[in-house]
Amino acid sequence: MNMIDPWGSSIIDYDKLTEQFGIKPFTDVVDDIPHASKLMTRGIIFGQRDYNKITDALNNNKPFATMTGMMPSGKMHIGHKMVVDQLKWYQEKNADIYVSIADMEAYAARGISKEKSRELALNEYITNYIALGLDVTRDNFHLYLQSENDDVKNLAYIIGKKVTFNQMRSIYGFNNSTNIAHIYTPLLQVADILHPQLKKYGGPKPVIVPVGPDQDPHIRLTRDLASKFNEEYGFIEPSATFHRFMTGLTGEKMSSSKPKSAIYLTDSLKDAVKKVKSAKTGGRESLKEQKELGGMPDKCSIYELLVYHLIDDDKKLEEIRSKCLSGEILCGNCKGCASELITDMFEELDQKREEARKIANTLLK
Ligand code: SF4
Structure with a gap:
């Protein structure tokens, strides 16, 4: 079956993905974006669905929103910084920024308690978001816990009326032993994405969801349900961009659960530098060979680090x-x-983190 597993961790073939699932190249729209970000111009954001609605909003000062969710389940690594960079960019463009803490999903899929989710979200994720420059004090920033947002929970229930178990199974690969709460969580994510269009939140508007390609099943389901509820709620099908994952320092996908593959934002400076020094590069077997043949930057995790985050x-x-x-x-x-x-990046983050944590802990009161 041609599925992308949103809970798996396989390395993705980006070309195959765009061919099989109808994700459009980001290069189709990048020239229409005012002051496109480095992630956009460098091809790190490689794909999109329906981004024209966002370029229209950007070019004509129309209201739009950006939505992201976090499932707090571990430490934030440098690959996660990409989402923060995108939120910052959209915040500068006056988008309403919505950040959902997926505590219900974390409980259903991973058994993490609501209290633990909240604690991790504020002290690890949001603290780092702030230290990395996201302004959570602006009126256009909205943070919530799924379990405490009745609008999202009610909407998830309503949209559930137009999805069958067969559909859920074919999209996500659920089977007879998947717990029911887990089966329900995609509906919560759909509601997360659609709720900024409810009347209470200013009504229908374009919404952009920046994700990794593993999240495309959610995007497709959300767009399908937006169109099914268009008459009742006026929902506009949300747009999405898809970014490449960072290769881990060991050569496989960077993952929170593989400490050697990732530089965590809270690593000590010594550990971070040590990881850089021992990272897999696109260098040749010997110095002589490298001087003769040159290196392979496209297979190099150090070069990737420079492209994504450092230069x-x-x-x-x-x-x-x-x-x-x-x-x-x-x-x-x-x-x-x-x-x-x-070293420069980590020193700055370290300096800002204490103040950032204080601000983070004033949220969700
Ligand atoms: Fe080596 Fe630098 Fe080339 Fe990577 S970019 S292969 S680290 S020389």
């Missing part, structure tokens, strides 16, 4: 890439450069 200047990046390809620089040079940049 803003496109020219500088291009220079590293061409020097790598020609064998002019060696992996030790890049690791040194990445270590310095990550």
